Amino acid sequence: MTQTTVIPGHIAIVMDGNGRWAKKRFLPRLAGHKQGVEALRRCVRLCIERGVRVLTVFAFSSENWNRPEDEVSGLMSLLAGALAREVPSLHAEGVQLHFVGDRRGLSDKVQAGFVQAQMQTSGNERLVLNVCFNYGGRADIVQAAARVAEQGDAITEHSLNAAMGMAHVPDPDLLIRTGGEFRISNFLLWQAAYSELYFSPVLWPDFDAVALDAAINDFSRRERRFGQTSEQVIRSSAQKVTV
Numbered sequence: 001m002t003q004t005t006v007i008p009g010h011i012a013i014v015m016d017g018n019g020r021w022a023k024k025r026f027l028p029r030l031a032g033h034k035q036g037v038e039a040l041r042r043c044v045r046l047c048i049e050r051g052v053r054v055l056t057v058f059a060f061s062s063e064n065w066n067r068p069e070d071e072v073s074g075l076m077s078l079l080a081g082a083l084a085r086e087v088p089s090l091h092a093e094g095v096q097l098h099f100v101g102d103r104r105g106l107s108d109k110v111q112a113g114f115v116q117a118q119m120q121t122s123g124n125e126r127l128v129l130n131v132c133f134n135y136g137g138r139a140d141i142v143q144a145a146a147r148v149a150e151q152g153d154a155i156t157e158h159s160l161n162a163a164m165g166m167a168h169v170p171d172p173d174l175l176i177r178t179g180g181e182f183r184i185s186n187f188l189l190w191q192a193a194y195s196e197l198y199f200s201p202v203l204w205p206d207f208d209a210v211a212l213d214a215a216i217n218d219f220s221r222r223e224r225r226f227g228q229t230s231e232q233v234i235r236s237s238a239q240k241v242t243v
Contacts, residue, residue: 006220008173010054011047012195014187015040017179017203030074035205037082044095046212047127054128054169058187062102062136076110079133083113087120094126100165101135102143128169137189140165144190166191174219178204178211196222 015036022032040057047055059079065072090097099114106114144163145155153159161167172188175195182199184192196219202211 004220005217007051007216008196008219009052010056010170010172010174011052011215012056012058012172012175012188012192013043014058014175014177014179014185015204015207016177016181018205020179021203021205029071030078032205033075033078037078037086039205039207041086042209043207043212044090044093044127044129046209048093048095050212050216052127054130054172056100056130056132056166056169056172056188058132058135058185060101060133060135061186062134062139063186065105065134076107080107080110080113083110083117087113087117090129091121091124094124095121096124096126096128097121098128098130098168099133100130101133102139103134106134130166130169132165132187135165135187137184137186141190160190164190171195173224174198174215176200176215178202178207194224196224 018032018036019029020032021035022029025031043057044055060075064075087097097117097120099118103111103114141160141164143165144160147163148155148159166188171191171193172195175184175188175192176198177184178200180199180201180203184197188195198215198218200207200211200215202208
């Protein structure tokens with residue numbers, strides 16, 4: 001990266017490829033998920049170093065309950081262990097944790113871990129880390145609409161946005177999916193309306209500084225118009241420089 005590289009304020013990632021990473025090595029799928037936790041730890045550190053303000057990751061979708069029972073139970077055990085092990089170090093690094101998604105169906109231990117982690121890190125400001133767990137973009141929109149209707153408010157873009165699970169942070173500037181697939185899989189459907197999309201062939205456990213910088217450099221070369229023309233964007237940028 002260079003001094004002129006534009007750093008996205010909010011990066012969202014679909015962390016895909018853990019199972020295939022393990023399969024290539026003749027290992028059980030859970031071994032890939034364990035390595036995926038290491039990749040997330042590495043990515044958090046890299047984002048802090050690069051000045052990213054918000055990192056949001058898709059850890060477990062509402063559809064993932066349909067996976068084999070042993071894999072799901074292994075993931076839940078991995079999550080409980082990661083909470084106990086990782087939260088103190090994340091707190092020390094100034095990371096503010098949020099867990100976004102439906103907590104029904106999760107064990108009391110995991111739910112208590114979520115609450116404790118959020119409380120412990122609530123005052124940190126170096127990086128906001130949103131972990132989307134048992135999350136679905138469609139369900140997020142439905143629950144937001146239901147909440148607004150229950151309050152008796154008009155359903156508008158503003159009221160829906162305020163009721164979303166990600167209302168505490170700006171929308172993602174850059175959405176990355178690893179693993180070579182070209183879809184967003186029900187992730188941040190509302191929030192990613194104007195996100196720049198980047199699809200990396202790298203399997204998530206192998207996602208490193210080179211892969212992250214490739215995504216950021218690609219983002220830096222794009223022109224974000226938000227419905228305007230290129231001429232309008234250039235004119236607006238020139239006016240900001242001269243003010």
